[in-house]
Amino acid sequence: MKTFIGIDLGSTTTKALVIDEKRNVLGRGITNSRSNYDTAATIAKQEALVSARFYLFHNALENSHILNGALDAFLGQLERDFRLEQYLEQLADLEQVCQRNVGSAKFGDAAKGVGLALAKLFSLLKAEAPQLFVPGARRKSDFFRDIAGAQYLALGEKVAKDAGVRYDMLLNVFDRSIIEVENRVYADSIKAHLLAALERTFVALPEARAFSQRIRKPIQSVLDTELEETYVVGTGYGRARLPFSKEHIRSEILCHGLGAHVMYPKTATVLDIGGQDTKAIQVDPHGIVESFQMNDRCAAGCGRYLGYIADEMNMGLHELGPLAMKATKTVRINSTCTVFAGAELRDRLSLGEKREDIMAGLHRAIILRAMSILARSGGIRDQFTFTGGVAKNEAAVKSLTSLVRENYGEVTLNIDPDSIYTGALGAATFAWRAVVEEGKSAEHMGEKVAA
Amino acid sequence: MTCTVGIDIGSGAVKTVLFRDGEWLSRRAERIRRRDPMELAKQGYEEVLAEQNLKPQDVAYVATTGEGENVKFATGHFYSMTTHARGGVFLNPQARAVMDIGALNGRAIWIDERGKVLAYKMTSQCASGSGQFLENIARYLGVAVEEIGPLSQTSKNPEKVSSICAVLAETDVINMVSRGIATADILKGIHLSMASRLAKLLKVTGIVKGLALLTGGLALDEGLLAALREELVNEKIVGLTATNHPDSIYAGAIGAALWGAFRHGRLSELQSRAAA
Amino acid sequence: MSTATAKKAVLKEDSMWLQKEMINRNYHEVATAHASGRKVSATFVPGNLNELLMCFDFARRLPETDALQNGLRKKSGKMIMDAERDGHSEDVCTYVKADLGMMLQGDIGPTGEPMPKPDVLLLSYTGCFTFMKWFELVRQKYDCETVMLHVPYQGDGRVNPAMREYVVKQLKDKVIPTLERVSGVKFDIDRLRGYMKESVKAEEDLVGVLQTAKQRPSPIDGYFGAVYYIGPMFTAFRGVPEATRYYSVLRKEVEERMRAGKGPVTPDGDHPGEKYRLVVEGPPNWTNFRDFWKMFYDEGAVVVASTYSKVGGVYDFGFRHDPEHPLESLADYCLGCYTNLNFPQRIDMICRYMDEYQADGLLINSIKSCNSFSAGQLLILREVEKRTGKPAAFIESDLVDPRYFSAANIKNRLESYFQMIKQKRGAAQAVAA
Amino acid sequence: MNVNQVVKRCEGLYEDLDFNAVKQWKVAAPGRKAIGYMPIYVPREIVHAAGMLPVGIFGGGDQLEVIQGDAYYQSYICRIPRSTLELGLTGRLDCLDGMLFPSICDVIRNLSGMWQIMFKGKYVKYFDLPQNYDDATGGQFYVHEMRTLRSDLEKISGKAISDQDLRKSISVYNENRKAVRELYAYRAQKPWQAPTSEVYLVLRAGCVLPPEEHTALIRDYLRETEKQSRPKRDNARIVLTGSFCEQPPLGLIKSIEMAGCYVVDDDFQLIQSWLLDDVSLEENPLEALSKAFLHRSASTASKYDVKKEDKGQFLLRQVKTRGAEGVIFAAASFCDPALLERPMLQEILARQKIPYTAFKYAENTGQMAPIREQAGTFADSIKLWSAA
Numbered sequence A: 001m002k003t004f005i006g007i008d009l010g011s012t013t014t015k016a017l018v019i020d021e022k023r024n025v026l027g028r029g030i031t032n033s034r035s036n037y038d039t040a041a042t043i044a045k046q047e048a049l050v051s052a053r054f055y056l057f058h059n060a061l062e063n064s065h066i067l068n069g070a071l072d073a074f075l076g077q078l079e080r081d082f083r084l085e086q087y088l089e090q091l092a093d094l095e096q097v098c099q100r101n102v103g104s105a106k107f108g109d110a111a112k113g114v115g116l117a118l119a120k121l122f123s124l125l126k127a128e129a130p131q132l133f134v135p136g137a138r139r140k141s142d143f144f145r146d147i148a149g150a151q152y153l154a155l156g157e158k159v160a161k162d163a164g165v166r167y168d169m170l171l172n173v174f175d176r177s178i179i180e181v182e183n184r185v186y187a188d189s190i191k192a193h194l195l196a197a198l199e200r201t202f203v204a205l206p207e208a209r210a211f212s213q214r215i216r217k218p219i220q221s222v223l224d225t226e227l228e229e230t231y232v233v234g235t236g237y238g239r240a241r242l243p244f245s246k247e248h249i250r251s252e253i254l255c256h257g258l259g260a261h262v263m264y265p266k267t268a269t270v271l272d273i274g275g276q277d278t279k280a281i282q283v284d285p286h287g288i289v290e291s292f293q294m295n296d297r298c299a300a301g302c303g304r305y306l307g308y309i310a311d312e313m314n315m316g317l318h319e320l321g322p323l324a325m326k327a328t329k330t331v332r333i334n335s336t337c338t339v340f341a342g343a344e345l346r347d348r349l350s351l352g353e354k355r356e357d358i359m360a361g362l363h364r365a366i367i368l369r370a371m372s373i374l375a376r377s378g379g380i381r382d383q384f385t386f387t388g389g390v391a392k393n394e395a396a397v398k399s400l401t402s403l404v405r406e407n408y409g410e411v412t413l414n415i416d417p418d419s420i421y422t423g424a425l426g427a428a429t430f431a432w433r434a435v436v437e438e439g440k441s442a443e444h445m446g447e448k449v450a451a
Numbered sequence B: 001m002t003c004t005v006g007i008d009i010g011s012g013a014v015k016t017v018l019f020r021d022g023e024w025l026s027r028r029a030e031r032i033r034r035r036d037p038m039e040l041a042k043q044g045y046e047e048v049l050a051e052q053n054l055k056p057q058d059v060a061y062v063a064t065t066g067e068g069e070n071v072k073f074a075t076g077h078f079y080s081m082t083t084h085a086r087g088g089v090f091l092n093p094q095a096r097a098v099m100d101i102g103a104l105n106g107r108a109i110w111i112d113e114r115g116k117v118l119a120y121k122m123t124s125q126c127a128s129g130s131g132q133f134l135e136n137i138a139r140y141l142g143v144a145v146e147e148i149g150p151l152s153q154t155s156k157n158p159e160k161v162s163s164i165c166a167v168l169a170e171t172d173v174i175n176m177v178s179r180g181i182a183t184a185d186i187l188k189g190i191h192l193s194m195a196s197r198l199a200k201l202l203k204v205t206g207i208v209k210g211l212a213l214l215t216g217g218l219a220l221d222e223g224l225l226a227a228l229r230e231e232l233v234n235e236k237i238v239g240l241t242a243t244n245h246p247d248s249i250y251a252g253a254i255g256a257a258l259w260g261a262f263r264h265g266r267l268s269e270l271q272s273r274a275a276a
Numbered sequence C: 001m002s003t004a005t006a007k008k009a010v011l012k013e014d015s016m017w018l019q020k021e022m023i024n025r026n027y028h029e030v031a032t033a034h035a036s037g038r039k040v041s042a043t044f045v046p047g048n049l050n051e052l053l054m055c056f057d058f059a060r061r062l063p064e065t066d067a068l069q070n071g072l073r074k075k076s077g078k079m080i081m082d083a084e085r086d087g088h089s090e091d092v093c094t095y096v097k098a099d100l101g102m103m104l105q106g107d108i109g110p111t112g113e114p115m116p117k118p119d120v121l122l123l124s125y126t127g128c129f130t131f132m133k134w135f136e137l138v139r140q141k142y143d144c145e146t147v148m149l150h151v152p153y154q155g156d157g158r159v160n161p162a163m164r165e166y167v168v169k170q171l172k173d174k175v176i177p178t179l180e181r182v183s184g185v186k187f188d189i190d191r192l193r194g195y196m197k198e199s200v201k202a203e204e205d206l207v208g209v210l211q212t213a214k215q216r217p218s219p220i221d222g223y224f225g226a227v228y229y230i231g232p233m234f235t236a237f238r239g240v241p242e243a244t245r246y247y248s249v250l251r252k253e254v255e256e257r258m259r260a261g262k263g264p265v266t267p268d269g270d271h272p273g274e275k276y277r278l279v280v281e282g283p284p285n286w287t288n289f290r291d292f293w294k295m296f297y298d299e300g301a302v303v304v305a306s307t308y309s310k311v312g313g314v315y316d317f318g319f320r321h322d323p324e325h326p327l328e329s330l331a332d333y334c335l336g337c338y339t340n341l342n343f344p345q346r347i348d349m350i351c352r353y354m355d356e357y358q359a360d361g362l363l364i365n366s367i368k369s370c371n372s373f374s375a376g377q378l379l380i381l382r383e384v385e386k387r388t389g390k391p392a393a394f395i396e397s398d399l400v401d402p403r404y405f406s407a408a409n410i411k412n413r414l415e416s417y418f419q420m421i422k423q424k425r426g427a428a429q430a431v432a433a
Numbered sequence D: 001m002n003v004n005q006v007v008k009r010c011e012g013l014y015e016d017l018d019f020n021a022v023k024q025w026k027v028a029a030p031g032r033k034a035i036g037y038m039p040i041y042v043p044r045e046i047v048h049a050a051g052m053l054p055v056g057i058f059g060g061g062d063q064l065e066v067i068q069g070d071a072y073y074q075s076y077i078c079r080i081p082r083s084t085l086e087l088g089l090t091g092r093l094d095c096l097d098g099m100l101f102p103s104i105c106d107v108i109r110n111l112s113g114m115w116q117i118m119f120k121g122k123y124v125k126y127f128d129l130p131q132n133y134d135d136a137t138g139g140q141f142y143v144h145e146m147r148t149l150r151s152d153l154e155k156i157s158g159k160a161i162s163d164q165d166l167r168k169s170i171s172v173y174n175e176n177r178k179a180v181r182e183l184y185a186y187r188a189q190k191p192w193q194a195p196t197s198e199v200y201l202v203l204r205a206g207c208v209l210p211p212e213e214h215t216a217l218i219r220d221y222l223r224e225t226e227k228q229s230r231p232k233r234d235n236a237r238i239v240l241t242g243s244f245c246e247q248p249p250l251g252l253i254k255s256i257e258m259a260g261c262y263v264v265d266d267d268f269q270l271i272q273s274w275l276l277d278d279v280s281l282e283e284n285p286l287e288a289l290s291k292a293f294l295h296r297s298a299s300t301a302s303k304y305d306v307k308k309e310d311k312g313q314f315l316l317r318q319v320k321t322r323g324a325e326g327v328i329f330a331a332a333s334f335c336d337p338a339l340l341e342r343p344m345l346q347e348i349l350a351r352q353k354i355p356y357t358a359f360k361y362a363e364n365t366g367q368m369a370p371i372r373e374q375a376g377t378f379a380d381s382i383k384l385w386s387a388a
Ligand SMILES: Nc1ncnc2c1ncn2[C@@H]1O[C@H](COP(=O)(O)OP(=O)(O)O)[C@@H](O)[C@H]1O
Pocket: A009, A010, A011, A012, A013, A014, A033, A237, A273, A274, A275, A276, A277, A302, A303, A304, A305, A306, A307, A317, A318, A319, A321, A388, A389, A390, A392, A393, A420
């Protein structure tokens, strides 16, 4: 079948989104942006296509009425099992790379001990892996680097102590190895993983096993359907480095404007807070951008700010919002310099302020900056759509809501749980338009992405 | 016999030293790593005392420096440039400039042979030349802190980081990695940008010749030292020679302990005069 | 056809060559002034009293032009750093720092010849506060005689008689006597009149050249190209017969391009075709001038009018130097400089350009250095958008500080802007159809 | 009122971003009008003589959340114009019937035009100050500027301003300036009794109070603080300079004092001490004001020094007459005038062997650690080495 793909190569995360000829969203994929843009784009796209398969599974199984009430539970389990399969493969890969790197590191006499400790550590990691994917498990994020990293840190300290090797050395081996592993694309194993996951799922859900033959059939037929990448459009901060021709690139401003419009057709103002930039965009009733403003060269008050804060507090990004929500007052924070965020935090802590109150202040500070950029672009008009990674943060949303009300009165505020994909949705829509409305055909893409 | 303790509470580490009549008896350095610095200060203080079998009442003056203005058990506080200057001449009597590169800020201090601050200059808000930035990047590149220096020195084509902002500089570095720039060249590039900022700070203070001693946590980074030497030549500040000292990280704490002794002397003098 | 093209190419070379020659000769004149017994003056571009300085036989330096030339030659970065090392803040205008840095490096001019210490600094305090500090700094370092000409600001959008009188009085009581004393040359008002007559002719031709951009396609780029065209007029050449000749050659050349229906000439040859017509507010970036320009013509953008090409005098609304009233007209010239206009006037001017030059939008290049231009530009943006209904965009760079030119950032915004204009245009056409 | 109460009152006035004091003054009698002015100097006498209240607008401080104001300024422009705009756009300056923007720098100059566009219908004047100090040239121009202001205000109030009115107002302000001079002299003498964080607030009250009331308030403060003896600390005596426009946050002033410095002279809110001595009541009042401005006014980076030798003399006099041991340059970030002036002044201090240090701030600077460190090191070095 024909698919249209948008890829948004952000400074922090790379997002991909697939739509079909009727502009139904088939799938979304995300990965952390990394040093290798091609890889990031490829992985995001691959993830989106995997998610598209799940969507198609859903449709196929639904049509066959096999699992009636139990369909969602079944697919949820299948997805978790699939993630576990993926995780285990990457973990095995990581172990291998780590062991190799111990050899090349200058650890001298300690090398042997580190090697043994690593072996121990990985056996623990493997043993714990299924735990990470049980229903309702909390993970630091969904990226391998973060999940594996968090586990490695947590278990590594004790392993190091028991084995009498320096913890620093274990950390160093990890830091060296993770880059190599995360830049590997495991394209070939996806089908195999899906099939293996299916087996796991049948184990986990004995009720479903009864219909295993009838379930396998539609799944296999979905797997046999070729998802033709009819047209791909790239956007985002790193778009210039995508191996696409100019025809296949759109500015991120246009994509965010259009994406927001597709999600909420009445959108007039869009705010996007990403990792390194904040954009305020005004769009007309057709989704065409009328004006826009971005933060200037200083990265103060963008998403990365929260990243620094999270690092400083040794917390996951998704934990910041809930902490700030517990605040009973808002500490005034004046500087939103990302780099000094940690210093500011310590400063306030030493003055005896509570963590949650400071967090509330930090979130407000970010939103204040965004409010200025919005004001600069012409203010907030009804309806107002908030997109980008920071829109996932409930404390940021709370600050925004109250500041919008204070300054602009009642406006409809749209936040989609998938708002991080807004740019990719816009790009996919441009891809669709290029073929369906303008009759273009894809030019030859860079090999790596086409592969 | 006068015992004094100097405690330097930095943003990266807490350093504690014990002195008796100008003689350095004990030391402690503890990376903060998200622990409470005030606790670490107390711990360091207790440890240096225990090491010399001393009790708190044996200590004439506990001097803090760095972010230690609010330490409860301290006798007095000196500001870090004052203490780094004094510590600098203690470590190397030839030093006429002290450059302290901490986790967040850099400072260049021009001093005389007694450790008097003649002029100084601190980095301003933006922090792409800070220790923390280097540390973050090293982590990203998978390089241990101790390896940074040696690796940087192997670089043939250093790639300079132009961005003034640490956040944007991080992106610069990521781009470099994707362009296939060697790790050594990236590290050297960062060292060079840091060095050029430091050279600039130094020049602004007005010092033209003498020995410049690196203090603080980054002083032992040989790569930075080498880069600084290059920058001094590039910038034609030829009268200055940069160097470091194995105990450079303690400079602030040493200065505090020594100034504590000095103030103690003054204070008892005043007291005896008042009694008379 | 081929002969015509060939001829035009030669002609183009004529004006370029003429200008290059003039500028180099002036640097040489300045460099050798003291050896040949001439005194040297220094003054600023906005409100430069070139004709008056000529009356005293000064060799004329313009520190802003030095900074600009050093920027184009990529030498300014180092100079700025040197000035910062000498105690200057990172926050302040980089023109000043480039100039002071050049002095610190031994005052070697952009052409490689050593520049002499000025004998007098004519501080025409027009439209920029920094000018005052700049010359105070130079005075403190080099002990030059300084004479201040305070030009009041058009705070309520007009020049009142008291303002004019104040300027003229300063010219008579302070400026002219000081220049006489320093140069040893007696002031001769008829000499001034004579130079002014030359100015008028050149001014007429310059306006003619800049206004060809009203054509579609425009034969010139009213920003990137115009900064070359205004060179002689805004510096040491206004009033010099050579400049008059330059402008008449230039005008013929441009008018010929216009008749041939050709677009502007770019460093890469002919413009690839006019897709977007823009008005630009704010000075250009000099350190990456070619790259910056390329970002425009690669996308098919032509600048049809700019405010920067008026910094050394706003001639297109009728002002000409007036040989009949020389001192009064010098005063009017200073008072009417672009940066001496108040905000409503600046906005009116831009809106007028948008309309008369049929522009698709306004682009503001905001310069970190220049508070005079930049403080409040975001209001200009909003007002012009509101009044013309045309989209405006905002980019940031610096004149001569290479650290503040972020190519990726600017390109990103420009691309988004052009795509936006295109998309809007598409929508408008769809509605029309 | 004891000294704490006086200070509390001033603090209340300082923190009140809604200018309630002005509103109260206006409603106290029908038809009253208030005119705002920005740094550094306007002849308040003329406003006062028109029966109006001159109101000093010194930005929004560190308590104001600037949202809309930021929309008009790039990151490399100082903060005072954006917070002032914020005050205006949020309606906090609606109690003003006009705004004066004196010539201080390009930023304020441009703001005057922006104000005309954004606050249509309000009286706005860019008030030019002469940079030529000859009575016949700059003086004449300046008198003309003042005359314009006078007739503008007459139009607004609907009644003429007589020379007699002007003289009366001049004498009111002569008295106010005298009180300010007393305050400065007292602080230089006993800085522990009059900490600058308090002196600043007492001065700042003059922005919103009628001059007569402010004069009384200063004297209350002096009388009351003298009654309450406070501990004297071993601090370094310094002159603080460079803050003539955007004001530092109070926390910064406190930090400097906490770090071991006594501020014995400064250039905060210069307008209050701009004219160095009494303005003559004998002459034509506008000419008297002009002469005072041209020949007897404070020096600041916004003013041209006619001769090279004049540069820095004012600062040197401050250091000498107040018995200061050093100078702290504290300027607003991105303040071109202050920052360009600084190297010249530093060179002069260096020649005189007067120690100095320098840093930048913004009116909403929140992190004081670097400030404390620099001021502290400076104080340390003065203290530890003063005997040596
Ligand atoms: N789960 C989450 N909870 C809260 N904040 C998040 C979460 N995920 C991402 N973010 C925020 O979003 C930012 C990245 O946003 P994104 O739109 O992906 O940026 P970009 O497009 O620049 O890559 C991060 O810096 C972080 O602050």
